[in-house]
Amino acid sequence: MSPEKDAWDAEALKRALERAADLILSETETLTRADQAIGDGDHGIGMARGFNAVKAALPACEPTVPAVLETVGRTLMLKVGGSSGAIFGTLFMAGSKAVSEAPFDAEGFARFLEAGLEGVQKRGNARPGDKTLVDALAPAAAEARATLHQNGGASLGQCLHAAARAAGDGMERTRGMVATLGRAKTLGERSLGHPDPGAISMTLLLRGLAGAMNEAP
Amino acid sequence: MSPEKDAWDAEALKRALERAADLILSETETLTRADQAIGDGDHGIGMARGFNAVKAALPACEPTVPAVLETVGRTLMLKVGGSSGAIFGTLFMAGSKAVSEAPFDAEGFARFLEAGLEGVQKRGNARPGDKTLVDALAPAAAEARATLHQNGGASLGQCLHAAARAAGDGMERTRGMVATLGRAKTLGERSLGHPDPGAISMTLLLRGLAGAMNEAP
Amino acid sequence: MNKARKILNDPLRVADELLEGLVLAGDGKVVKLPGVNALVRPDLPEGKVALLVGGGSGHEPLFHGFVGKNMADGAACGDIFAAPSPDVPYEATKAIHRGNGVLYLYGNYAGDAMNFDIAAEMAAADGIRVETIRICDDVASAPPERASERRGIAGDLYMIKIAGGAAATYPTLDEVVRVTRKAVDNIRSLGVALAAGSIPQTGEPTFLLPDDEIEIGMGVHGEPGVGRQKMTSADALTAQMLERLLADLPFKQGDSVCLLVNSLGSTTMMECLIVNRAARALLAERGITVHATDIGPYVTCQEMAGFSITLMRLDDELRRLYDLPADSVGYRKMGKAGA
Amino acid sequence: MNKARKILNDPLRVADELLEGLVLAGDGKVVKLPGVNALVRPDLPEGKVALLVGGGSGHEPLFHGFVGKNMADGAACGDIFAAPSPDVPYEATKAIHRGNGVLYLYGNYAGDAMNFDIAAEMAAADGIRVETIRICDDVASAPPERASERRGIAGDLYMIKIAGGAAATYPTLDEVVRVTRKAVDNIRSLGVALAAGSIPQTGEPTFLLPDDEIEIGMGVHGEPGVGRQKMTSADALTAQMLERLLADLPFKQGDSVCLLVNSLGSTTMMECLIVNRAARALLAERGITVHATDIGPYVTCQEMAGFSITLMRLDDELRRLYDLPADSVGYRKMGKAGA
Numbered sequence A, B: 001m002s003p004e005k006d007a008w009d010a011e012a013l014k015r016a017l018e019r020a021a022d023l024i025l026s027e028t029e030t031l032t033r034a035d036q037a038i039g040d041g042d043h044g045i046g047m048a049r050g051f052n053a054v055k056a057a058l059p060a061c062e063p064t065v066p067a068v069l070e071t072v073g074r075t076l077m078l079k080v081g082g083s084s085g086a087i088f089g090t091l092f093m094a095g096s097k098a099v100s101e102a103p104f105d106a107e108g109f110a111r112f113l114e115a116g117l118e119g120v121q122k123r124g125n126a127r128p129g130d131k132t133l134v135d136a137l138a139p140a141a142a143e144a145r146a147t148l149h150q151n152g153g154a155s156l157g158q159c160l161h162a163a164a165r166a167a168g169d170g171m172e173r174t175r176g177m178v179a180t181l182g183r184a185k186t187l188g189e190r191s192l193g194h195p196d197p198g199a200i201s202m203t204l205l206l207r208g209l210a211g212a213m214n215e216a217p
Numbered sequence C, D: 001m002n003k004a005r006k007i008l009n010d011p012l013r014v015a016d017e018l019l020e021g022l023v024l025a026g027d028g029k030v031v032k033l034p035g036v037n038a039l040v041r042p043d044l045p046e047g048k049v050a051l052l053v054g055g056g057s058g059h060e061p062l063f064h065g066f067v068g069k070n071m072a073d074g075a076a077c078g079d080i081f082a083a084p085s086p087d088v089p090y091e092a093t094k095a096i097h098r099g100n101g102v103l104y105l106y107g108n109y110a111g112d113a114m115n116f117d118i119a120a121e122m123a124a125a126d127g128i129r130v131e132t133i134r135i136c137d138d139v140a141s142a143p144p145e146r147a148s149e150r151r152g153i154a155g156d157l158y159m160i161k162i163a164g165g166a167a168a169t170y171p172t173l174d175e176v177v178r179v180t181r182k183a184v185d186n187i188r189s190l191g192v193a194l195a196a197g198s199i200p201q202t203g204e205p206t207f208l209l210p211d212d213e214i215e216i217g218m219g220v221h222g223e224p225g226v227g228r229q230k231m232t233s234a235d236a237l238t239a240q241m242l243e244r245l246l247a248d249l250p251f252k253q254g255d256s257v258c259l260l261v262n263s264l265g266s267t268t269m270m271e272c273l274i275v276n277r278a279a280r281a282l283l284a285e286r287g288i289t290v291h292a293t294d295i296g297p298y299v300t301c302q303e304m305a306g307f308s309i310t311l312m313r314l315d316d317e318l319r320r321l322y323d324l325p326a327d328s329v330g331y332r333k334m335g336k337a338g339a
Ligand SMILES: Nc1ncnc2c1ncn2[C@@H]1O[C@H](COP(=O)(O)OP(=O)(O)O)[C@@H](O)[C@H]1O
Pocket: A035, A039, A040, A041, A042, A043, A046, A081, A082, A083, A084, A085, A087, A120, A123, A124, A125, A126, A131, A132, A133, A134, A181, A182, A183, A184, A196, A197, A198, A199, D082, D083, D110, D111
């Protein structure tokens, strides 16, 4: 565990978010197909619109950790549209309020996810099992906190990777769920077997952040 | 040629018209099918509605030849609807003006058809070859006049039968025509091979009248 | 093509039942005459010039849906796609005549012409003066030299709006006839059929159109138009149609028009708005200004897919009459001044 | 089922293009805000309580077609069947706010609720007072105990008519909220789907319904309703639907109502009139009087076949507001007094 990578300053956080944006942008087609299967097919288009706007907005953003996260949230909220715009926007807006101006460390990351989850659930009233991105976000938040406590304090990198893994597992579990919220609700039993599109996006976001940790600055 | 059958008084004319009405009523289905093939399928329904009304109206009608024909015309006009209501109504209304109060004889019959034809053509502008009932009515009128002149004066019965035959031949010839007027016009070439529904009705009307001549009073 | 799913009772009583429903929807503003399928306004003042419209049913809200204030005074309603028998317009004529003559206004179709003409003769025999104007706005149905042979399509709405306004405000039948003829001279329409509607009695399609083909100028029952072609974009289709439409009157730079984008049934308002966008761009290019716009299913042929564009060139008189408020089940409008 | 024949350009630009067409159809009475798909009235007086509506597009004339005099002051328009992002209602809010608060009124769907809520929070941060009422008239979508969870369907029209009238005449947002809540309490709808419409981007059906089956209460995008059954007659269907509808409020003898028979797209006015006939007979039997009737495609889902019945129970205040004249591209009306 190298101490200089144990936290991101605002500029490092920007770079990590750009990297996550690129991962989501490269998977637009996957998201489109997933939303075509059980939704209305616009999730990929919306996320691509949103994360392109995020990449455009980050460079000029005030270099503090809360400001960076708040900018991402505001941008996603205004550009994505539909349900996921409100949800991803809320995740970052609510999460930004839980972190300090100090560098973004494991504790900050865990707080970000916890506060983001709380905001998302307040905004959309989704509970685990409703087949939404909450089914990826909730285990990710829990796993980040558990990893942090487990070793009597873990690195940001350990927490990011653990959260991304948990999100991916949660996303896979949504295949077995019947949608009870949002547009996929219409399909009822027909949504079985397909993963939730928003849960895929959530997983990609965390994988992108985790991947940034391993890269040269 | 028996002189007492050489002309119909108003009561005999009523009976002959009732007989023609019965023939048309018994062929309603034929007319429906013919209009389904190249029109909108309502010709049988309309003619049935009209000639049922004729049978109901005749008994109370003032017993003069022009009044009987005028009653038939007015009744058809008001009850049939669509194009054929106007056309059959006009045939009888216009025809009724060409006959005198004297018994209905061969000369009267020829005048009735000629004046009726003129009225029908004035009303609807159909010329022979347009694939309408004019293609049955025009040869019937011509044949009635020709028969009358041929033998230096023919009986009503001879004229009725000749006219009915000419109408039937004319109706058969409409199979080879492309409709240029009315609803069947829509079909263009597709109307080929099918007889004109109104020409069938016209033929049935004349056959019914001719048939009445052979019956006991 | 699957059979259309229709909400009906007895398919043979469609016209009777829809008229009953229409009278009820009029909330007292229209009544049905006993014994005939005619609707009339009960509240016509003595001396008013009367406007009678009508034709086959199945094109709702046309014609019977356009009876009301500043619109028609009566409508003679036939069976589905069939002209009414003459007693219907005749009885309606007697019911709406207020001593100052009656204008008959209907689409230029043979069956309608014959039956309304007979009614006019019967009314004349009763001493009622009747004048007749046949709507012939469909530029696809005959060349300009034979404009009077053209069919009536969606221009029906504007014809009834203008004639209704005139009959509500002008003192004589001659004046109403004059301005209604002026409307005929200044209204042009062109439609396009994308898919057939169905015949309510049978559920069968009203005509056949090969998959992926459309027909520009096809009549509302499938009457032949300008020709078939492959489906294309909204913008290209609108341009193609407007070109022909504008050349016909012709409409010229500086003209002021009313613009109607009429859905033939199942074409959505969304699509009509996209057509409107294209039409307005082209009209602006030609220097033609749009005074007012109407968009919706006003002259329909069951659930037929397609639309038509109607232009009415305005002068001060037509503009004033168009701007009058209107109140009928099928067409309602506030006055220009507001309320 | 064949692919629908749609008149479109770029399927991904449908919302942008239809809004452009709508602004043009408004003849100056509505303008689009730069950068967002929001329509607003440009002529709002200072101090007017503002009414903002909105939601996914593809249901035209709902919502953006209902911006106009005595109707909505602005509409936030999403993509086809998708909620608008919060900047759209937020920008619209800033554009129509006249210092006296803004009422948000939209259908009760999760995506809309989240995005409008965010806009409301953004507006609140700017010091603009926003109140929210979600339309939940569809009795099929939840039992009466959970009425606030119901979907909004064709009752949208009456909600906007009442709220728009109130916002045009009442001096405070509280008063507008009070009467709009009263409208929520007194409006009930129930629909029936006969055949799916299509998704404009793909032409694919919005949902699947077995041949010859219908679903009572199905939502406008195919959301589950009361249950599937075989097709039946207009009279039987209307009776079945009204029974459930009347029991829900419940509507009682002596009530006076407005009645809306709304086509979901391709169901014709002819059919809606036949439904109206049946509905009126049943209402008369129950001693319920109809103050006014609206019939037409007001809240649609592309060329979906089916209809809904909406009843609004009136008191003097709701009656007065309903009777106000209205002027929008999608709903126009003379005042009761005439003009
Ligand atoms: N109430 C909610 N809470 C959390 N996530 C939600 C909610 N509703 C929808 N989502 C997420 O949004 C995703 C769909 O996003 P998108 O396709 O952009 O929205 P829409 O359903 O409006 O088309 C779903 O896969 C789900 O993960």
